[in-house]
Amino acid sequence: METLKWYKSKRKVDDALTLMLIDDIKQYYTKETVTDQTKLYTALGNYYIKTTDFNRLLPYLAGTVFEECDKPARKNLSPL
Secondary structure (H helix, E strand, O other), X not given: OOOOEEEEEEEEOOHHHHHHHHHHHHHHHHHHOXXXXXXXXXXXXXXXXXXXXXXXXXXXXXXXXXXXXXXXOHHHOEEO
């Protein structure tokens, strides 16, 4: 089983970007037909993604730059 890793966006939360990222994650699930645990969150003004295969997800992220990070505190996470 692959390890879940967390990634943080370099861009701040923005309404338009939120809609694009939600659509991108939906496309990812539709086209890739994977059963992984990829989820999109906001926390502390940034976007966070947890996934087991970031490289497969990368083409779907609307050009938003994410970098690997530690898991944020659960109390700060809001799922999208």
